Amino acid sequence: MPDRTLHILNKPPEHYRHHLCLEAIGPEDGLVFIENGVLAVVQLPTSAPDRWYALAPDLEARGLIGQIGEDRVISFDDMVELTATAGKVISW
Amino acid sequence: MPERNSEGFLEKPEHWYPEIAEFIAREDGISLSENHWEIIKFLRDFYRDYQVSPPSNRLFVKAVRERFGEDKGNSIxxxxxxxxxxxxxxxRIAGLPRPTNCL
Amino acid sequence: MSTLIIIDQPPYGSWEGREALDMAFSLAAFDQPVTLMFCGAGVNWLRKGQNAGKVGQKSVERNLAAAPIFGVEALLACTEACNRYGLTQTDLLDGVTVTAVGPELTSRYDHVTFAG
Known part of the structure; x- marks a missing residue:
């Protein structure tokens, strides 16, 4: 678990940095979609790692909460937990 | 005398000439020696090449050290x-813009 | 603690890239290892022959040339973006290393951060 990088992505799929994040992500890394980043869940990129999640309030705000499995939906507290246990965090 | 800002820096570095340096130095109570001129010339060249003043005192010292070594590249x-x-x-004496990160 | 600063915005359109450059120089001033990486439209920072006076700005090409003197460890350019903007090694500032973005790259640094 430690030493893994947690990537926090708040840019929509068309944003260059969204693309860059997916390039830089390793298969063992974690990925959390927040803010406009959650729009990616509609058509999840193939390069998303196994451990990916999306922030509940941002999904709900955009009417996307029903689009993905419950196990992918996380609260603010969950995100803090993921951040605290990650070896390194990159905010894209 | 070319235009200067409220802190005494020249508005346009290209308007500098050596007598200006003497004048500004006198305001600071400095009489320019060979050692001063060596640094002033270095800064003029630095600005010509990089279009920027060393942004902070630390980087100024570092740049001088790169060029002249430890003997001169130290803050004392x-x-x-x-x-x-x-x-x-x-x-200010060399007619360069104010280093951005110096208070 | 090593830091990778990624600049993915083109030069001259905004101040964010210059702020990132300032951040890099400040880290270097305190002898913190720092590398600058140019991605996306950001690779246009590295093109030789800029005449920024025409838009009333200082040349980022010239400013960047001071990076090694201040102690910035490396200047990197994203392979994909260089291809996209027609930049070959000879078009780039001296001392720039072209490399791919990927987990191998980001894992080499303790911190990865961005301009803007």
Whole structure:
């Protein structure tokens, strides 16, 4: 678990940095979609790692909460937990 | 005398000439020696090449050290030549813009 | 603690890239290892022959040339973006290393951060 990088992505799929994040992500890394980043869940990129999640309030705000499995939906507290246990965090 | 800002820096570095340096240095109570001129010339060349003043005092010292070595690239030496904040004093005399990160 | 600063915005359109450059120089001033990486439209920072006076700005090409003097460890350019903007090694500032973005790259640094 430690030493893994947690990537926090708040840019929509068309944003260059969204693309860059997916390039830089390793298969063992974690990925959390927040803010406009959650729009990616509609058509999840193939390069998303196994451990990916999306922030509940941002999904709900955009009417996307029903689009993905419950196990992918996380609260603010969950995100803090993921951040605290990650070896390194990159905010894209 | 070319235009200067409220802190005494030249508005346009290209308007600088050596007598200006003498004049500004006198305001700071400095009489320019060969050692001063060496640093002033270095800063003029630095600005010509990189279009920027060393942004902080630390980077000024570092750049001088890169060019002249430890003997001159240290804050005590530069402080003796250019009292106050050496980067600021030296850039003002050399007609360069104010280093951005010097208070 | 090593830091990778990624600049993915083109030069001259905004101040964010210059702020990132300032951040890099400040880290270097305190002898913190720092590398600058140019991605996306950001690779246009590295093109030789800029005449920024025409838009009333200082040349980022010239400013960047001071990076090694201040102690910035490396200047990197994203392979994909260089291809996209027609930049070959000879078009780039001296001392720039072209490399791919990927987990191998980001894992080499303790911190990865961005301009803007």
């Amino acid at each position: 030496y530069l402080m003796q030549l250019f009292p106050g904040t050496p980067a600021k004093t030296a850039c």
